Amino acid sequence: MKSLFLITLLIIAISTHNYAQEFARYFTDGSLRVDYMHTANDKIEIISLDELYHEPYWGGSQINLIDTFNYGNYKIEVIDSNSNTLIYSRGYSSLCAEWIFTPEAKTTSRSFSESVVMPFPKNKVKILFYKRQKNQTWQSIFQLIVDPKSYSIIPQQKTKIKSFNIHNSGKSSEKLDLVILAEGYTEGEMQKFMNDAIRFKDTLLSWKPFKQYVNQLNFWVVPTPSPESGTDIPGEGVFVNTIFDSHFYTFGTERYLNTTNNVAVRNAASNAPYDQIYILVNTAKYGGAGIYNYYSICTADHPNSGFVFAHEFGHAFAGLADEYYTSEVAVDGIYDLSVEPWEPNISTLVNFDQKWKALVTPQTPVPTPASETNKNIVGAFEGGGYLAKGIFRPSLDCSMKSIIHNQFCPVCSKAIQDRIKFYLH
Ligand SMILES: [Zn+2]
The missing domain is CATH 3.40.390.10 (Collagenase (Catalytic Domain))
Structure with missing residues (x-):
């Protein structure tokens, strides 16, 4: 028994050591910040490089470097040029992604400054930018080669304040x-x-x-x-x-x-x-x-x-959608009802298995009537994502539906916990 315990300890020690070695193989101290301009209207999107920075800290995991959530309207992939290996990826959204769905975007173009941050690479890297299309597939929109030794990477912090x-x-x-x-x-x-x-x-x-x-x-x-x-x-x-x-x-x-x-x-x-x-x-x-x-x-x-x-x-943090549908919002037509949205807490029921169906008991009707008896169960209640029809939410109420509701529903809670765990390695 004792030797089994020692072997287990040894295996944990070896795997931790390997992760540290793996991180050190591709990355060094600090982070690489890529600032760019995101110019768009309701038809086109253009990314153009602004500045590169070598910042002093990397706050993220050194083990979970590849995004496993597939959330967000955009994502980046970072490829190590020497080995042609995917070494980092991250999904995200932006204010520009919302602006595209405003009436203004139908008549004019606008530019927004955005940034992506990654652990600072040791070798030359290729950074690929993707945009999520309406059918939920990814479209490549920009790519950039960064040589970490280049003098075009700004090494000083522009705003130095003690944290x-x-x-x-x-x-x-x-x-x-x-x-x-x-x-x-x-x-x-x-x-x-x-x-x-x-x-x-x-x-x-x-x-x-x-x-x-x-x-x-x-x-x-x-x-x-x-x-x-x-x-x-x-x-x-x-x-x-x-x-x-x-x-x-x-x-x-x-x-x-x-x-x-x-x-x-x-x-x-x-x-x-x-x-x-x-x-x-x-x-x-x-x-x-x-x-x-x-x-x-x-x-x-x-x-x-x-x-x-x-x-x-x-x-x-958790990519949760608004579960409300009665308040006025500036955006229109964000969700395509013929596909599942990427957010974990709303569903079009097009592929409910992909969403929280596993948390719904077999006795619960789907769609679930919005009645007092169903107040505390997980189901699929119609109304969410700014739409009264065609989008479903997991619970009658949730912090993502009513601001003054002191509780995330079980589906939102699970999404938050999954995200927290991603950072704990
Ligand atoms: Zn919720």
Whole structure:
């Protein structure tokens, strides 16, 4: 028995050693950040290179380098040129992907700054960019060769600010790391920012399923000062000078709070090892946004800000869709009802086996009537993804449906847990 235990220990030691060797074979310290412009209208999308940076930290796993989720509207694949091996991949979405579905995109083109980040490669790499098509297949839209020895890679950080750890569970490569950035806080309001960040950290860690993983998450804060306090409210003629230029009324929707100053956001985030960026905005007005593997943003002082914080993180971290369908949104026609959407918590029932059917008991009718008796079961309730018909959600209610609902449904909870586990190796 004892020898079996020793052999098991030895096997674990050898495999850990191999993973470390494998990572060191392709990557070195820090991360490679690729900034690019994403220009689009409702018909075409063009990616063009902006800048390359060698940043000081890599916050992600050194083992789980290949994306296994297949979420997001875009993905990158990184190929090691020497061995022609896929060494890194990641799915993500962006504000541009949403803008394409607004009326404005039918009559004009726009450019958005975006970034992808990966562990810094040792050898020359080819980075392939893909866009998800309506039928859910991937289309190649851009590729780039990066020589890690090139002097065109900027080695200095453009915004150097000391980050602070407000919740430490261990090594960044084995934990999920969130970095919280200050937006619309002046120098004199930095203590308020620290208090606000700790309050939201505590809220998220009190929320299921995150509370089971209190010792698996790291929280960092970057106290980025703004010249002025608050954020822009264009619909009311309010414009203030802040570090990330955040604003309400994105695409004409008052509560939709975003920033298009991606370079400033990424420059600030580079001060900590991170897997997810959270921008905390110093205002009491209601609003926020969360975009998969892009960022989360919410306001600090609205009475419902704690709920919004968790809801937006559901989008940005776990790729969860909105399960509501009655509120006004700026986008139209995002979901093609003839295929399954990529988000794990909505279904067109075109291929329900692919989705959460395994969590539905055989006695539960599909579609599931929205009745009081079905309040606490997993089924397929019609209405979700901004559509009252043709899209189904797993539960009668969920934090992704009603902002003031203090619970993710079982399907959203499982999606969040699967994502957390991906970072814990
Ligand atoms: Zn849900």
